[in-house]
Amino acid sequence: MSLGAYLAVSAVLFASGLTCMMTKRHALGVLMGVELILNSACLNLIAFARYTSLGIDGQVFALFVIVIAAAEAAVALAIALNYYNNFLTVDVDRGDELKR
C-alpha cells in the first residue's frame, strides 16, 4: 500500500468529522465529530511515520494526540453535563442566553 491511500482514508475521516461538527445539534454529537477529526490526524501522522523519514516522531505525536483526545472528551463531557443541568437539553442551539 502507498502513502496516498492512507491519506485518502484520513481525508474521508476529516471531512466526515467536520460535517458532523457542523450539522449536529447534540452536544455529544459535536464531540464525536471532534474525535473523528483527531483520529484522522492520528492516522495521517502514523502513515507519515511509516512511509517517510519522519520515523518514530510521527508515532510519538500520534500518541500525544490520543492522550489529548481522551482529556478533551472528559472535559467536554463535564461541560455537556453542566449545559444539561442549566438548560435541560443538550441541543447546542439552545444555549443562546447571552443573545437575549
Next chain:
Amino acid sequence: MTVLQFLFAVFASTTCLGAVMVALTQNIVRMAFWLMVSVASAAGLFFLLHADFLAAAQLLVYLGGTVVILVFGVMLTAGGRTRSLSPTGGETIVAAALALSLIMLLLFTVGSVDWERLNTIAKTGQVSPTAAQPKNEAEPQLTESSPTGDENSPVLGAGRKGDTGHALGSAMIGFRPQWNRENQLVLGTGYLLPFEIISVHLLVVLIGAAYLARAKRQLPSSRRSPDATSTSLLWDQDSAQLDSSGSANPALSQSSPVRDDLSRSQNLVSGTGFSMFTSDPQSPNSGEVS
C-alpha cells in the same frame, strides 16, 4: 491482490463507512456505535502501519474510554426530546456541499503532491531540481520504509516490524537515537518535557472535569436568574432582597422556554427532599419582579 492490500481494503472501507455514518445518523447512540466501528477499524489500519502500540492505545483510550464516556454522557443527559436533533433541510444541503467540496479538495491534494520528492527533500535538506531522483538503495524507499524493523530504520532499539513500544518509551524518556542527513547516528532530542507536560495536563484535566461535573446540591442555580424558584427559605429571603434592590435583570425574567427549563431543572436538582420549600409561580417573590 496481496494480503496487505486485502486487509487495507477491509479496514479502510469500514473506517470510511463508520465515519460517514457518524455524520449521517441522527440517533446519538447509533452515532456512538458507528464511531466505534470507525475507530476500531482505524486501529486495524494502525496495525497495518506497523504501529502496534498505538493501535492498542487507540483501542484502550478511544474505544474503552472515550466512546464509553460518550455513551455514558448520553445516558446521563437523555431528557426525552434530545434523542435525535435533526438539522433542517437547508443546513443539510449546505453541509453536504461543504463536505463534498472539502473531500474533493483533500483527495486532489493527496493525489497531486509528489510525496516521494518531498521525502527526499526532507531527508537531504536540499531541493533537488528533478522530481524523479534515482533512488539510492541504501535509503529506505517511500513505499517500503518503516520506522522499525529494517536495518535502515531511522529508529534504533526497535526489533521486529511493529515493535514500536520500546522505541516510543525511549523517546518519551528523552532517548531518541536517529540517523541524521549525513547518515550518522546522533542522539536526537527526546520528548521528556512534552511527556511531563502531558502528564500534568492529564492531572489538571482530571481535577477540572471532576470539579465541573460535581453535584451542586447547595445553592442550586444561584447565578442563573434571581426570580427562579428557589429551594430553601433562606435563599428565598436572599433573592427577595436582591429583587427589591432592583439588581435583577428584567430581561431574564421574561417568560421564555429557557426560564421554564431552568425552573424545572431546579426542581429536579432540589429533589423531593426540598420540595416543601419550593415556592410556586404565584409566590410574592416571582410576582414582584414580573
Next chain:
Amino acid sequence: MAILATGLTLEQFLSGYAGEFTGFLLAVLIHTLLLFHVFAVSPAFFIWLERKVSGRIQDRLGPTRVGGKFGWLQSVADGIKLIQKEDLAPAAADQWLFRLAPYLALVASFTVFMVLPFSRGWAAVIIESSVFLALAIISLEVLGIILAGWSSGSKWALFGSMREAAQMVSYEIPLALCALIPVMAVGSLNFVTIAEVQSGFFLTNWLIFHDPFTFVAFFVYFTVAIASVKRAPFDLAEAESELVAGFHTEYSGMRWSYFFLAEYASMLSVSCVAVLLFLGGWWSGTGLEDLLAPVRNWGQNFPVQGFSAGNYALNLLGAHIFLFKASLLVTVQIWVRWTLPRLRIDQVMTTCLKYLIPISCALFLGASLWPLTLTTILGRPMLLGRPVGDRLYEASHYSSSPAATNVTRTPAAEEVVR
C-alpha cells in the same frame, strides 16, 4: 500468525504450499476455528462446573441426571433449551442496536483469545505489545453491554448498563496498574517473553514470587478481574434482587445466551492473563520441562515436512498445564461468587476509587523500587529464584524470533520467508 507445530509460523508454512493469499486465509481460518473451540467449549464446561460447585456450597448435589453421571450434559441441555426459545425484542427497544449488542459483547470477549499464547508459540497473533492489547480488548466488552442496556428501552436495563459503565471505567485503572507490575519486572509487554521468563525449577521463578509487591499485586489483580467481568460480589450490572436482571432484562433465547457465553469466556480470559502474568504461564514450576527438553528433538519432520512431533507433544503438555491453571482460577471465581454477598454500588465504587487504586499505585511504586533497593543492599536484584535478567536472556531466543529450536524448515516455506 503464530507457530502452531512447525518452526515457522502457520501462515508461512501454509503459504509454502498454497501461495501467499490462500495460505494467509487458511491460517486465519485454522486459528479462528481452534480459538473458537476454546471460546465455546470452555464456557460449556464452566457453566456445568458452576452448577456443581454452587450445589456443593449450598449442600445440594447439583445436576445429576442429564447425560448419566454428574449431569455432564447439563450445559448442552441448557443450550438446546435456549435455542428453542423465542427471540423477542420489546416494542420500546431500538430494534437495530438491540439485536446487534450481544454480538458486540461476544466479539470483544472472543478477540482477547487472539493474543493469548497457550503454549510456547501457540498464539494466534504474537506481537510485542500483547499485554497492552489484551487489556485494551478486555475493556471493550463493556461497550456491547452498555448498548444492550440502552437499546432495551427499559429502566432496569438502563440502570444496569449505567452501573456497568461506571464500574468498568473505574476498574480498568487498577487492572492496568496491576498488570503493569509483572510487565515492569520483566521489562517486556510481550506475553510470550513474560511466560518464558517464568520457566524452569522452581516455583520461585513465577512472577508472583518475584517480590512481595507482585505477590500482593496478584490478589489485587484477581479482585479487580472479578469486578471487570462483573461477577459476584461485583455483579451490579445484573443485580437480580434489585434490577430484574440488569442489562439483559429484555433479552431471551440465543441473544441472552450470547451474553452468558461472553461472561464465561471473559472469566477464562482474565484468568489466562493472570496465569501468564503471575502464575508461570504454561510452565509447571517443577522443572519437569527441563527434564523433558530432549523430547523436543524427537520426531523431526515426522508426519509432514516441517512438523516436529516431539516439540508438538511438549507444547501440548504446556497448553494443558496452562488451561488447568486458568480453570483453577475460574473455579476460585465461582467459589467467591457463591460465598460472598453482593456489594452496594457505592461500596463497589468506594472499593475501587478509595482502596484499590491507591493500593495498586503503592504496589507499582514499591515494585519499581524493590530491585534497586535489593541490589544496593544484597547485590542481587531478587531474593528468591534466578534473576529475571538471566532468564530473559535465555527466553529472548524463543520470543523474539518465532522459530523454535532445532526445527528444519520446508524448502518451499523457506522461499516465502525470504
